[in-house]
Amino acid sequence: xxxxxxxxxxxxxxxxxxxxxxxxxxxxxxxxxxxxxxxxxxxxxxxxxxxxxxxxxxxxxxxxxxxxxxxxxxxxxxxxxxxxxxxxxxxxxxxxxxxxxxxxxxxxxxxxxxxxxxxxxxxxxxxxxxxxxxxxxxxxxxxxxxxxxxxxxxxxxxxxxxxxxxxxxxxxxxxxxxxxxxxxxxxxxxxxxxxxxxxxxxxxxxxxxxxxxxxxxxxxxxxxxxxxxxxxxxxxxxxxxxxxxxxxxxxxxxxxxxxxxxxxxxxxxxxxxxxxxxxxxxxxxxxxxxxxxxxxxxxxxxxxxxxxxxxxxxxxxxxxxxxxxxxxxxxxxxxxxxxxxxxxxxxxxxxxxxxxxxxxxxxxxxxxxxxxxxxxxxxxxxxxxxxxxxxxxxxxxxxxxxxxxxxxxxxxxxxxxxxxxxxxxxxxxxxxxxxxxxxxxxxxxxxxxxxxxxxxxxxxx
Numbered sequence: 415x416x417x418x419x420x421x422x423x424x425x426x427x428x429x430x431x432x433x434x435x436x437x438x439x440x441x442x443x444x445x446x447x448x449x450x451x452x453x454x455x456x457x458x459x460x461x462x463x464x465x466x467x468x469x470x471x472x473x474x475x476x477x478x479x480x481x482x483x484x485x486x487x488x489x490x491x492x493x494x495x496x497x498x499x500x501x502x503x504x505x506x507x508x509x510x511x512x513x514x515x516x517x518x519x520x521x522x523x524x525x526x527x528x529x530x531x532x533x534x535x536x537x538x539x540x541x542x543x544x545x546x547x548x549x550x551x552x553x554x555x556x557x558x559x560x561x562x563x564x565x566x567x568x569x570x571x572x573x574x575x576x577x578x579x580x581x582x583x584x585x586x587x588x589x590x591x592x593x594x595x596x597x598x599x600x601x602x603x604x605x606x607x608x609x610x611x612x613x614x615x616x617x618x619x620x621x622x623x624x625x626x627x628x629x630x631x632x633x634x635x636x637x638x639x640x641x642x643x644x645x646x647x648x649x650x651x652x653x654x655x656x657x658x659x660x661x662x663x664x665x666x667x668x669x670x671x672x673x674x675x676x677x678x679x680x681x682x683x684x685x686x687x688x689x690x691x692x693x694x695x696x697x698x699x700x701x702x703x704x705x706x707x708x709x710x711x712x713x714x715x716x717x718x719x720x721x722x723x724x725x726x727x728x729x730x731x732x733x734x735x736x737x738x739x740x741x742x743x744x745x746x747x748x749x750x751x752x753x754x755x756x757x758x759x760x761x762x763x764x765x766x767x768x769x770x771x772x773x774x775x776x777x778x779x780x781x782x783x784x785x786x787x788x789x790x791x792x793x794x795x796x797x798x799x800x801x802x803x804x805x806x807x808x809x810x811x812x813x814x815x816x817x818x819x820x821x822x823x824x825x826x827x828x829x830x831x832x833x834x835x836x837x838x839x840x841x842x843x844x845x846x847x848x849x850x851x852x853x854x855x856x857x858x859x860x861x862x863x864x865x866x867x868x869x870x871x872x873x874x875x
Contacts, residue, residue: 421448430509435551460496469554471598472561510539530566553591560599586617587628590635626660648687655683668706732818744837755807764800838864
């Protein structure tokens with residue numbers, strides 16, 4: 415590498431002396447560079463490009479996106495000149511984290527196993543200098559080691575040793591993160607996985623109230639491991655049921671919604687554990703609590719200004735429609751698709767809403783007509799949001815306008831039972847005749863769909 419210009423030395427020094435492995439902290443530690451033109455400007459851009467990658471299940475994925483000339487989202491990757499620069503930087507730097515980053519990128523781009531081995535060696539060296547406050551980075555770096563080793567079949571023994579050492583030596587609360595990384599890119603033998611599976615129940619801290627979520631994470635990850643090894647799940651489900659007692663100890667009132675749902679969850683786990691008698695006892699308690707539990711209600715309505723705006727819109731829109739003849743009014747609601755909710759747009763809006771909302775971070779329980787509850791999965795949360803979004807959009811775009819026009823139309827005499835009946839009979843397929851098979855008389859031989867619909871509109875003046 416050519417000698418670094420004086421105005422960039424602080425920047426390169428800050429890279430070489432990075433104290434953090436967290437990508438956000440790394441960007442904070444980088445020194446600001448002076449504006450520079452030419453070849454060194456391109457080199458600085460490559461450095462910043464390489465730092466804009468995040469490890470995701472062992473792969474380096476860029477977090478920079480731009481739109482092309484057609485408005486389509488595209489990512490910014492590495493060019494040939496960038497790769498040559500990274501090769502030189504790899505020889506120059508002494509920072510193990512930078513070496514792992516540069517070599518991992520080079521391996522992903524050109525698939526040369528030499529860089530895979532360099533990346534693994536430097537990821538391992540980097541693990542040894544992780545600070546306690548950045549322990550979260552351990553499982554992320556392990557995922558990279560396992561991913562590269564699995565793809566290239568290089569340094570398998572080194573990767574295995576690191577994984578087993580971490581899962582044996584780290585505190586119990588952190589072990590599921592390591593196990594998740596192992597399962598995502600597994601290179602361990604069945605015997606090695608079995609050894610982990612045998613120890614897993616001992617990770618549970620069933621006396622500590624604050625360990626509830628940690629215990630649940632361990633056991634749910636354990637279920638993935640046991641399924642992989644085709645081991646019986648009874649013990650893990652029994653431990654999950656026992657873990658619910660940590661919640662019940664803190665929620666003992668019969669009116670408490672949390673107690674009610676926890677009893678139901680415990681009954682489910684006991685049934686899966688094969689403890690049918692205990693499950694039945696919990697279900698009896700669950701049904702008893704249906705009569706005592708109290709649910710809070712939250713209501714929201716438009717403010718005065720918003721209500722006035724919405725009513726102004728309805729008045730303006732309905733006046734235009736009510737100026738039409740009766741047939742025009744009814745035709746408007748029969749064939750105008752503009753007032754309907756676009757299903758594709760509704761789905762996109764629902765996904766965007768739930769992604770941008772804190773609601774997506776919480777567990778969600780729903781109740782059926784019999785007060786039975788269900789904890790929704792992420793996919794079910796999205797389905798619920800799609801339905802809710804549709805209900806709101808339909809209410810705003812269609813139903814409110816429909817109701818406004820029909821109420822005012824009835825009051826002014828433009829709409830009534832006879833005019834609507836006549837429109838349906840002459841202008842729609844409701845007037846199509848068919849033969850009913852219940853009896854063989856003149857009425858049943860000359861029935862049409864309108865005779866079945868008519869009772870529903872007979873209350874109109």
